[in-house]
Amino acid sequence: MGITLYLDRKSGKIAVKEPQDVSSLANGFYGKMEKGIVYLQPEEAMYMLDIRNAKCVDEAGNTHTFNDLASLFLKKKKLLARYLTFKDWRDRGLMARPSSEAEGNYGRTSAKRYKGGEFKIDSYALQGVFFLDDLITVIDDEASGKELYEKYWIGQFGTYKAAHRGKIAKLDIYETIYLLKHGNLSLKNAKLEDVWAEADERIKYFEDMYSVYEDWRKKGYVLKTGFKFGTHFRIYFPGASPVRENDEWIHSKHVVHVFSRKSKMLISEWSRAIRVAHSVKKTFILAIPGKKLDIKVNAKRPRLDFLLYHRKKGGIETPKDGQPRFLMYSLSEDEYIGGEELAEALFESKHYGLEVLLAISDRESSITYYAVKRIDLPQSDYEHFEIEWMQP
């Protein structure tokens, strides 16, 4: 026999009263116990009806199906995404609790520390022509184009992967602006303002894109297009050179994607970018430019969905003998997420000393998880995160 849920239609409270049901739920860390009665969250009650063979009755003795019950809570935001991600976590035998139970600082995060550094460029004079429609600068002085490429890995001299072939250097829009600002580049046919205005009109959130580029470049990192890896930039650690060493190309291991606070990103598009990076074995770095947040965290109005307990050696963690590990952010495939909104959620989880786990429910109710780890990039004003596909 399954569990019996008692629904109070007026208050929407769902109670479990039979002693054997109460002890079964208490052992599974479902609901909240008050005077021998367990009160369930909507998602927990839905789980009982869907998976645990429960039945639900109201005060008049009417039976309520899954849809009857869920219909009472249809005004809750993303009810089904929350239910399906909760269900998936529970189906894995792991514990999930309401995020409003988070308190204090669990100290379960550790930022990934990245090298700091400084980029210095000799101030020799460079002259180029800006191809406005292509957002590319060409330097046709062979010697300086070659030096710029070989010494600083700025521009592409000659041909891609065959630098000896050809005499011109091509600078992309980020390299062009960087050198106009910090190098000694001058353009025969344009000024910094012209280049900036054109880029700003053509590339979405260009200011944020460039800020991230400059932030890393200034620290000695090499940033080139991430086109082949489905992201905005790929990145090499300070000291990387485009010249083959021992006949081997240097391979980048990280890609950087810029998420402007002002932008809204479709979850499925965002996920696609992470997938490409994963398939080519690169670490996906999300950069959120702009000032770091300092917001109020209110336990009663959590931005995140569930407090998640994970595994430990030889078992699982529970609210009784363990600590939560993640805060779950329940999302769905066709949903948009804003840069600021994500930044706030990440701030909240940092406040509790927990990592954020993005749980994306697709149109088929299959759940994909991404773990988000904070990066500590010295001297950066921006926030950076490693995002990694995970099977919990």
Place this chain on the structure above:
Amino acid sequence: MGITLYLDRKSGKIAVKEPQDVSSLANGFYGKMEKGIVYLQPEEAMYMLDIRNAKCVDEAGNTHTFNDLASLFLKKKKLLARYLTFKDWRDRGLMARPSSEAEGNYGRTSAKRYKGGEFKIDSYALQGVFFLDDLITVIDDEASGKELYEKYWIGQFGTYKAAHRGKIAKLDIYETIYLLKHGNLSLKNAKLEDVWAEADERIKYFEDMYSVYEDWRKKGYVLKTGFKFGTHFRIYFPGASPVRENDEWIHSKHVVHVFSRKSKMLISEWSRAIRVAHSVKKTFILAIPGKKLDIKVNAKRPRLDFLLYHRKKGGIETPKDGQPRFLMYSLSEDEYIGGEELAEALFESKHYGLEVLLAISDRESSITYYAVKRIDLPQSDYEHFEIEWMQP
């Protein structure tokens, strides 16, 4: 010694006159010969300066560098993208000519023929609740949810890849509308108009997305989310079933991405979707909904960039002893392409009996190629194409 280019600054004409230069260029199928003089296109002249060690002089005897020459043509759209894609093709030892030279019908395309079919569904009554914020319908009548899933692969009954686990069926927004229109689904809390209005507000180009879904579904194909493969839908051929056969899951081999005529797609984002499909070994199908085009093709104002000759057994094809194979569409990473614009380009190439080769120049001047093959889907009013990554 390199070739000498003679620039007429007034007309912008670039001529090659020395007999040995003329014969070298004629042998390589560069430029157009008139009375013993070869006149070069800007991209060809740029190639000579960059790669072939040419020098360029004007009538006054002044020398012109790559940038000097290119500067004369800066008003041409995407000059550098055109140059770089032309260069890459030439660097491979292959021939490229101006697209304005295309004429007649080369008969070098063959549409991929896909099965036609018909989808019939028993008209038993289904009732569900629509979760507006999640764009999902739940059917909690176990028997009909299960039958719908097993017989037609509509909805996800139980748990993804574990249908026995759970009692409810989840229908995505496309399945919901399809059954509201063509099945016998009714919703307790919404009508077709409500569902449509919400979807239309939340999902970009929803009408086009749904049209494509319906177009294939009606022919018996099974369409499920393509979330895991970075596209709008994945697709199974008529007759596919979600029930394991011989303990093996059926795997989809095709994914469908919808490109609305009204939309503008960033090349790098588009390419990302093709890349994910390629990395999971699926055929990428581009669907362009809406009425098929019938436009005027004007040889003097080509929409495509170069007429490409490819390889043949034991050698290459040339304008002398072969036929062109592709029309090149030169694009760059940070460019937007419109659905209608692409449809027109594809129409133009069909007119000439050639395939379109998309050549995308990234910010580092590396070129990525995608071949576009027309699909013949019987009884479809829309245009469909297979897009495949290619190394020429």
